[in-house]
Amino acid sequence: MQNETISHTILKANGESLEWMEDTVVREVPLTIHFNSEEIATLLCSPSQTKELALGFLFNEGFIRVPEDVYDYRHDPVDHMVWVEGKPCVLQKELMSKRFVSACCGKSRASFCFANDAMMVKPLTSTSTISLQEAYYYAKYLQSHLPLFKATGGIHSGGVGWKGQVLMTSFDIGRHNVFDKLSGEAFERTLNLENHVIFFSGRVSSEILLKVAKMNVTILIARGAPTDMALSQAAALNITVIGFAREQRLNIYTCPERVIP
The missing domain is CATH 3.40.140.10 (Cytidine Deaminase, domain 2)
Structure with missing residues (x-):
């Protein structure tokens, strides 16, 4: 938790009284993700679970599908950079830049804004309760x-x-x-x-x-x-x-x- 927060001096008001005190403030850092040497995105995030964040982002955006797609992972915690080397993604550029509007599951309304959403999201069939x-x-x-x-x-x-x-x-x-x-x-x-x-x-x-x-x-x-x-x-x-x-x-x-x- 220490890495997640800093101490900041604040002037706290309580009714008509003012008091100087130390407060705990959450940290925010930029994390730049590269995939196969190409810069994909910079996320503003908390400085924890960096690997999970990078892999989860790449998974949810369609760049990787299974752990075998990831060949190497490197993280620079000082400059907040991540490099992931993996199985080449044929639609890499399109996934991040191509605008796409589609009907959601045949319902004739515009719901998807990016191509990867339209390609990856389908009606789910689980009967879990x-x-x-x-x-x-x-x-x-x-x-x-x-x-x-x-x-x-x-x-x-x-x-x-x-x-x-x-x-x-x-x-x-x-x-x-x-x-x-x-x-x-x-x-x-x-x-x-x-x-x-x-x-x-x-x-x-x-x-x-x-x-x-x-x-x-x-x-x-x-x-x-x-x-x-x-x-x-x-x-x-x-x-x-x-x-x-x-x-x-x-x-x-x-x-x-x-x-x-």
Whole structure:
């Protein structure tokens, strides 16, 4: 946690009184990812789980599909650079630059903005289910087991669960990065997430929903609210979206048959 935060002197107001004190502030760094010697993207992120973030980003963007696609990984923690050498990706340039608009799963509405989204995202078929108590447990877990948010108030967090067990967690200043880190760890562990659950501290936008679909996960639990486009995509992609999950309360927005009382 020390590497994730710094101490900053602040002037704190409490009513009419002012007091100088030390506060804990979350760190933010730029991470530039190269694939086969070509610069792909610079992500603004927390300085942890760097390898998971890089691999998860490349996986979710379609550059790598299986661990055997990765030949070498190097990280420069001083200049915040990552180099990944791997199996040549035929559509490398198109994946990052080609704009593409497609109907979502034949529903005749523009939902995909990039070519890799249209190529990689298909309706999911898993019939996995979750009990209400398991959903409540995952919703509470982030608050009670990941103290960095309590210390800084400046991060998003998430995790992967299976049958009431938490298999992995991640945190980051960027909500998209949380999902890439989870995806990267699953990629390294060759873990198929088809029958797993993802739980998340933030809101569910269409971009977040697409990352979940690319990870082949059919149940998403979030503490925040979903957007209408995210719900439209979730219904078309057969993904259960649960929002406003707090203690013993939650809202089930799509595919409610997966939630068992």
